[in-house]
Amino acid sequence: MNKNIILIGMMGAGKSSVARVLQNTMDDDFDLIDSDTIIEKKIGLSIPQIFADKGEFFFRDLEENFIKNFSGSNTILSTGGGMPFYKNNWKLLNRLGTTFFLSHSLKQLLENISKSKRPRPLFNENNFRELYEARLPLYQKADYSINCANLHQTEIARKIIKLYKA
Numbered sequence: 001m002n003k004n005i006i007l008i009g010m011m012g013a014g015k016s017s018v019a020r021v022l023q024n025t026m027d028d029d030f031d032l033i034d035s036d037t038i039i040e041k042k043i044g045l046s047i048p049q050i051f052a053d054k055g056e057f058f059f060r061d062l063e064e065n066f067i068k069n070f071s072g073s074n075t076i077l078s079t080g081g082g083m084p085f086y087k088n089n090w091k092l093l094n095r096l097g098t099t100f101f102l103s104h105s106l107k108q109l110l111e112n113i114s115k116s117k118r119p120r121p122l123f124n125e126n127n128f129r130e131l132y133e134a135r136l137p138l139y140q141k142a143d144y145s146i147n148c149a150n151l152h153q154t155e156i157a158r159k160i161i162k163l164y165k166a
């Protein structure tokens with residue numbers, strides 16, 4: 001049986017950091033994979049460089065390739081915020097394991113992004129609400145939506161573990 005844990009959600013939702021906390025909190029051994037990191041390593045360019053030099057379509061092809069060839073089991077997979085929306089990725093992600101949407105208010109996401117040092121080529125203050133509202137309906141179709149409001153990452157991780165083990 002497939003036992004992967006897949007974290008989805010907007011940029012700024014804390015998927016990568018929650019994934020790390022989750023790995024440290026789980027009793028069982030889980031690998032940790034971050035799709036953006038794998039893509040960066042494969043191409044030898046950072047995400048902003050890929051967007052700038054090769055364009056978004058190229059990046060989306062890399063994401064599709066990553067997910068099509070993903071063969072992990074017992075893995076916590078932290079996905080790029082846009083991955084579920086392109087190609088056949090949503091179907092593939094759901095076949096690979098249990099999906100958890102890290103849900104935050106728009107205000108919280110903006111606050112997290114402004115504090116983060118990570119450059120995000122697709123972030124644009126002027127259309128972030130639009131992007132958020134367009135993406136929410138699909139995110140909410142995840143197996144579980146975690147309302148992260150006022151929760152510390154350790155509490156989010158504990159919630160995920162409880163649901164995963166239920």
Ligand code: S3P
Pocket residue numbers: 009010011012015036047079080081082083120121122
């Ligand atoms: C993207 C989110 C980013 C990264 C890329 C595109 C998006 O990942 O994959 O910049 O379309 O929302 P994070 O969600 O980890 O920031």
